[in-house]
Amino acid sequence: MRTKNGAVLMTNTLANMGQGLALPITTLYVHQRLHKSLTTAGLVLMVWALAMMLGNYWGGRMFDEWRQQPTYYIGGSIAIFAGLLMSLWPEWPLYAGALALYGLGLGILISAINGYLAHLQKEDKEIFNDAYWMRNIGFALSTGLSGILYAVSVRWVLILTTLLVVVALVMVKITFKEVTISPVQPAKRPQYHLFSADRQTVFSILAVCWALFITWLGYEQWGSNMSIYMIANGIPVQHYSLLFTISTGEIVLLQPLVARTFRNTYHNEKMRLIMGTIFYMASYLPIIYGNTYSFFVIGITCQTFGEMILFSTAPVFLNRFATDENRATLQSLNSMATSLASAVGPVFGGWLISLIDYQLTFVVIFALHVLVIPLLLALRAHRQVT
Template identity: 35%
Template sequence: MERQSISLKWLFLGSLITNTGISFIWPLTTIYMHEYLHESLTIAGIVLFINSLFMVIGNYAGGFLFDRWRPYPTILLGITLNSLATGGLIFWHGWPAYPLFLVVSGFGNGIVMTSINSYATLVKSRKSSYVFNVLYFMSNLGLVIGTMIVGFVLPLGITYIFMLAFALFVLFLIVAIFFFNVKVPKRTADPTSKAVQAKNPYWPQILLLLLTLFITWITYEQWQSNISTYMIHLGMTVKDYTWLWTINAVLIVVLQPVLTLFDDWLLAHLNLRLNLGFILFASSFLVLIWAHAYWSFILAMAILTFGEVLALPAVSTYVDLYSPDDQKGRYQGFVQVFASAGRAVGPLIGALIIEATSYKTVFVGSTLAIILSVAIFATWNRRKRA
């Protein structure tokens, strides 16, 4: 039965379920392939890169199908692919079945994540900034819940992890079947035509913002890959490193609901929110340049998290505000594509720079790259508004 509009509670629940299910699988990839399947770290890195590449393709496909086909079958397609891939992993998780199912799951995840953000643009009962803030909160809450559960379930066997992920994706599929079939306003034009693209005068600043997002995710990935080895090089432990992500998760869970209380003010000052958030991102790497003691890494992570909760949800809000009504899915697809692309190449770029120079070069480069990109975006944005 077709509904008049998407209910926020089901949209938020879908984001929570999806991100919890994803977090059962992606953190284990390198460890599982290296320790259980006895493949090299290089092979594990290549598999992760291919998985990210297919997620990028899924992001674009999700936005394209959302606009050109229909939202309802698009998100069902993505969830079905996720369900089939994780269901297959329950029975076949050796080599090469594991990486093949992982790639299918990455493609499905790409479609689902773009579809959820695109569905958010259809919500009329609340401002888009509020919706994207809560979606970001739910996605991080899902990651926290998922990684916590993995710690308890993994000792029982990897099969149980895949069973849990499969059960969650099937649950989301059931929710989507009953509650995501909503009425969508008719498009007035072909969203891929050059004439329609030319009608959006905000495309240059949207592109500059997306490039800033891409660079930001490249730098963010240093935290999830190369900074762990840097901390161990300084004499710290893996436990010290994992505690940083606990701090990150707790701060996000605490800060994001607080931001929603000031949603009207933040929406009215959206450009300030974006610029400040990205500058805080850059500042966290500035701290790392002189970081040697553990407290300095905690400080850098806290600054990074403040920047994250300010900037990342605001990107989707900005793109939604300045994208044509008949291309909402396509533009949200762009947001996911640029973010996924940054995540895909970030670890490799960082590793190459570290091997050629040093960790501090990465930290200095990350600081300068973000500041330069956000300065170009802010300058262009100010000019166009004037």
């Protein structure tokens, strides 16, 4: 990976690493230490994801329509305050409320950083690929540290979660510059208020967001219900955890190659969105027809290729529809789609499984992906206004 804008990319990585620390231990902590039901633990994560989605929306709008630097500091300060609350008093129900507040603040901060990346992308075409790659390395490190620190004390997990945001804000202060907004002539300005834009623009943006939502809805099954299904088929929990190690290794090794396979043209980006969705869709075929460990490895590998292609392309594609006055707002839609999927994914999957069974649930999710493909095929080129 190139080192251009390295400090900005590191700031983005540190801000995102907080999730990798706090979220993996939340279900364990709420259920085992705070003695609440698994349903309650799931609701805590749902509220966190919804708060994150709200923060994504506010962060994008504040960055575009208000002031940039205060948006970083407001989001970061909320996250730091919430992290301190969790660290000092990790008790019920304060922990649940503080975690939601942390999600809100982090959502604001991350959307503002994504808005800044969107402005830099005009000159640094690979910045979203680099951000995706570095973010995954950060997640791998933070999720690994999460388990180690949790074995000592949950407070250490939460303290490090807070410190990461502190360091990110310091780096924002040192490395982030105020973006000069190039005004757009009223006749050319796409109004976001999204639905006052032309219909083709609205369709394209919503189609991409819907693809992100459906694919992440499916991905959430791997992080929740899939573990129970694998254990029911006699596969040890250690082998389940190994799937995510395999996935992270594939991303770290292969993402730089994938990023350089395609030129940054509208047609290539559209094809990448379709290819990514097809890989996601294909990941369910092995586990529909087989239940041995090798089928799950094939499935997670397809899932990983889908993620590498789709989620590194979506922010670049959405940025084609943006002006300097709404880049952060459009990028926030990307984050909101995945946050909403994180909120409803485990519950949706659990409801389907209880209604039918595991394999039919995967068939339904496969079918939802199939329905996304025609929407992406219908995307039409949009003349970018810069």
